[in-house]
Amino acid sequence: MLKLKKVRRSLESRIKGSEREKDPELEDFLKKFERYSECLAAIKKDGDSMYTLLNKLSGKADDFSCSMMTVEQLVYTPADPEELEKKRKTEGLTVGCREYASAFVSSFMKVVDKSVDEQKRAAKIVNALRKAQVETCHYLRKVKGLKEKNEKQDKIAGNEAKLQQAIKEEEQLQGECVTFLNAFLTKAPSQLFAANMELLFAQDEFSKTLNECAKFTLENPPEWIQDICRHDQSMTMRAQ
Known part of the structure; x- marks a missing residue:
């Protein structure tokens, strides 16, 4: 340079x-x-x-890497199951923390899936409403055209009856759509928020438990962890 x-x-x-x-x-x-x-x-x-x-x-x-190996080994296969169970009973160490967190995750996903299903139902109602609106417009144009052409009264009356039926169905679907969407927009956000809070709580509990597991393992290190730490220390010294 x-x-x-x-x-x-x-x-x-x-x-x-x-x-x-x-x-x-x-x-x-x-x-x-x-x-x-x-x-x-x-x-x-x-x-x-x-x-x-x-x-x-x-x-x-x-x-x-060393920490994860420690935690994963402890969570899946405790170094000393009897000692860990004894400590869990005396100090409240949650051995089944994975199952605990998974349950909340499952609960959260159920709420999300339910919201998705509700959205699908809403889409179905909206699509039906659009179809009814198209039907109404069709018979409006048809009745208007028949009257302009001075068609027979019975033919006009038949199409007017179909028009009234289409209008009735459209109004009914409009009511269903408004009611459903209001309920969905009111409930879904609060349900998702509650599920998300449960999930965050579970993650926090899971993290605390892992920390307790790691602390317990460091205080009572099995032979394989001591080997890893010795290996890690020797590699560090070589690098220096």
Whole structure:
């Protein structure tokens, strides 16, 4: 980077202001060279930051991997089931935290599925209403056309009866649509909110339980965790 700047200064020192004005190609080159130098400096700065960040992430990833192995092993297959059960009874450690969280997730999904079903029902009513509106418009035009053509009264009367039936069905569907949508818009948000709160509560409880499990395991580490920690420590020392 310093060499590039040195080359640029050397070039500029050889060129007087008047000569730069006479040579637009050289002036353009110097401007591009300046932008190029700035880009390189920015890239180097970003590269240094990225390198530092990657080193930090690498260390965090190792820590996370070791922690996850500890937690997963404990949750799925407790290191000492009898001791863990004893601790659960005395200190309230929830061994079945996965099932507990899963139950709330299942409850939440049922509410979501129900909302989706309700939306489908609403769409069905709306589609039926649109169909009824089309039917009403059809018979309105037909009756109007028959009257303009002075068709027989019985033919006009038959279509007017169909028109009245279509209007009646449309009004009924309008009422159903308004009632249903009002109920849906009133209930669905509160149901979803309640289910979401339950889910967040379950996640919080799940997290607390995992922390308790991890704490218990660290206080009473089984042999396989000690092996991992020793291996991790030796790898860290080698890297240093």
